[in-house]
Amino acid sequence: MxxxxxxxxxxxxxxxxxxxxxxxxxxxxxxxxxxxxxxxxxxxxxxxxxxxxxxxxxxxxxxxxxxxxxxxxxxxxxxxxxxxxxxxxxxxxxxxxxxxxxxxxxxxxxxxxxxxxxxxxxxxxxxxxxxxxxxxxxxxxxxxxxxxxxxxxxxxxxxxxxxxxxxxxxxxxGLPWDAERHDAVLTELLGPRPAPGARPSRMQEALAEVVTALDVTPFSPESPGELLRALQSAGIPATSTRSWELKQFDHPAIAPLLHYKKMARLFTANGWNWLDQWVEDGRFRPTYVPGGVVTGRWASDGGGALQLPHQVRRAVVPDDGWSFVVADAAQLEPRILAALSGDAAMAAAARGVDLYDGMVTAGAVDTRAHAKVAMLGAMYGATTGESGLLLPRLARAYPRAIGFVEAAARAGERGERVSTRLGRSSPVPGRGWRELQELAAGDAATEAIGRRARTEARNWGRFTRNFVVQGSAAEWALCWMASLRTRLTQLADGTPLTESAHLVFFLHDEIVVHSPIEQADRVARLVTESAAEAGRLIFGDAPVDFPVTAAVVSSYDQAK
Incomplete structure (x- = not known):
């Protein structure tokens, strides 16, 4: 009804x-x-x-x-x-x-x-x-x-x-949160809470090391322009302030600078101001936005709920007499690809084992690291570097899987739409994209316009390549959570939401259940049962495993 x-x-x-x-x-x-x-x-x-x-x-x-x-x-x-x-x-x-x-x-x-x-x-x-x-x-x-x-x-x-x-x-x-423990984490990593507008002591110490090593006057590292000028004045030919580029240079300023940047991220994103604003009465209550991303993935409104760094997860602790059941799906997107494409060889490599280890055992690649790099390259469209070199081997071993994402990419390059397993479809490219493709196909096209049009087409193809996999994985996760919610409701048997086991956190392929200690082992079983049901709901009897690991822990950081 x-x-x-x-x-x-x-x-x-x-x-x-x-x-x-x-x-x-x-x-x-x-x-x-x-x-x-x-x-x-x-x-x-x-x-x-x-x-x-x-x-x-x-x-x-x-x-x-x-x-x-x-x-x-x-x-x-x-x-x-x-x-x-x-x-x-x-x-x-x-x-x-x-x-x-x-x-x-x-x-x-x-x-x-x-x-x-x-x-x-x-x-x-x-x-x-x-x-x-x-x-x-x-x-x-x-x-x-x-x-x-x-x-x-x-x-x-x-x-x-x-x-x-x-x-x-x-x-x-709300997600249970210990404000005192969070403060202790910040104090350990950054130093005592500073006065408003000041830097924590350990950040200031690291910055002093950078200034000394560069032999420059004090500057603001938060300003990319100032930081870049300071680096270049010391003979470091950096073209950006991104950490991955800075790691390439051998200079005594680099290590303390990278340490400073890491502390600054924590201080800015999850420091004391964040704690004051977002944690109240022992709970962090972000607003989740289902379907907030075009692929169907969730977003969050305020608080950075979907980007909690590992350091602060030490502050995520259950109530007395309760525990967390933390579960995540192993290699979810590659397994989704195996099921979407009907690639029996990839499904067999994933059955009952770590997918990447299974790919090595099957002879598709030589190491687990290579398997992961190659798979990510296939799903996200990497054509250069290590991924590009490994992709032909992956295509020979798993032609249906690689052919599936390649077809999605080609459709995107033509400006066509693609759909997830359950029917969520990608948007069409914008008007500027279409006009550029039409211009490149016309009689007045120049070589420069043609190159630009091909680049934009490939970019959109990378989006559609990933859309079908990421979107279908989001659907699996929704079915997983919905199945688990039904089971937890039955377990509660009329008990109010927060007095029995209940979901408190979700991050793409990971969930956290706040559970009374005496129910935790049973909840862990319900989590794995729900994952199996999600696979059946979406893919029927397709021979693809969707294993999840469920750990009963006393703080969120213990799960990994």
Whole structure:
């Protein structure tokens, strides 16, 4: 059963009940003060209900604050974005319509008080953003696809919507964080907390070493121009301040400079100011953005949640009586490629073992390091250096896998779109790209224009080459988390979200579950079961393993 909801004026919610054929079987309105209780009663009486709403980030946080969890939903905003751009629904009325209100996201309320949802302006008279009409348009778009595409898109929509629920739950629960331990880490690595505007003592000491070694007057290393001039004045022919280039020079200033840059990154990104701003009451609560990257990967809004350096992970510790179950998928993207392409040889190399070791055993390459470099080159389009030299060997050993990404690259070079396993499609190149290609193909083309057009075409081909793999891996991760969430909900058996095992962190192919110690081993098993189910959901009986390692730890940094 689907319940389609929308905000109405004077703090009410319209609820439209759709039967199994999507016919309207009833409608009612619910006052704001009864809304959470209404949802809770419905979830208990009809747990198979799917709530259909415009944006999970708007509707769900208030329910969580009221102690109410939702089992399933359809996030119309996220699903609209998928169906609007999918090749499989390109001829649908939804995809061919002019841009409208569903193409413009509504900002979620930042207020953490109950009632924030109803503080948003309701659409007058049901408004332009009519969820009933939009849901019907989305259902029609999916129904109009081929049977195979229809099945895959239905799974993608369900997984994307489940991801939106998970994102809201992780923000609500927060990632346990020990501020005192974080301060101790910073003090150990940088020195005591400095006065506002000053550098920590160890950074200042490293900078003094650099100045002395370069024999220059004090300068600001945060300014690339000043740093470059200081280096060049000391006879170091650097053309940039990037660490990888600086490592090439043999000079006594380089080691302390690289150390300074490393400390500066920590101080700027996750220093004391970050701690003051983002950690409250023992929790780090970033806002996750499902589908925030064009491939379907998540992004985060503030706090750098998806870029936590290993040093500060020592501060991520569970509550007393709890532990973390940290799990990550081994070589996820290469395994996704094996499944996408149906390359039996690559699938066999990955079965039951480390994929890169399996490639060495199969004779495809001579070392594990070479296997990793070659595989990354194949998926990201590296044609020079070590990757370029190794790629022909990989192509001979795994012709279907390499042929698959090469075909995606050629499609991109022609300006065509490619799609993930479940049907998320890449965008088309921009107008400037197309005009350049047309100009290069015309009679007035010069050699310079031709070179530029070929370069831009190859660049777009590298994007589409990776899009199919990275996007499909993101779909696998969504299904993994959605399956795990279902299992954790069953394990909770009615216990509130934060009083039983629950997801608290996600990073592309890695998850962290906050679990009572007595449940941790069982949760670890659920994690691996969910990974296997994700593979079956997306690839059926394809002979590709998707192993995950699940470690029970007492701080996040212990997982690796």
């Amino acid at each position: 689907h319940l389609v909801v929308r905000r109405l004026p004077d703090r009410r919610v319209s609820v439209s009940r759709l039967d199994d054929t999507d016919g309207l079987s009833g409608a009612e309105t619910v006052d704001a003060h009864d809304w959470a209780a209404f949802v809770a009663r419905t979830e208990r009486a009809e747990p198979s209900t799917r709530w259909v709403w415009d944006d999970t980030a708007i509707w769900y946080p208030e329910l969580l604050r009221a102690g109410v969890r939702v089992g399933r939903c359809i996030d119309l905003r996220l699903c609209h974005a998928i169906l609007r751009s999918s090749v499989a629904t390109a001829s649908s009325a939804l995809a061919t319509a002019r841009p409208g209100p569903w193409d413009v996201p509504v900002a979620a309320p930042r207020d953490t008080d109950v009632g924030a949802l109803f503080a948003l302006d309701a659409e007058p008279g049901g408004g332009e953003r009519d969820p009933l009409a939009e849901f019907a348009a989305q259902r029609a778009a999916v129904a109009g696809a081929t049977p195979d595409a229809r099945s895959r898109l239905s799974l993608l929509i369900a997984a994307e919507s489940a991801g939106a629920l998970i994102a809201a739950e992780m923000t609500f629960a």
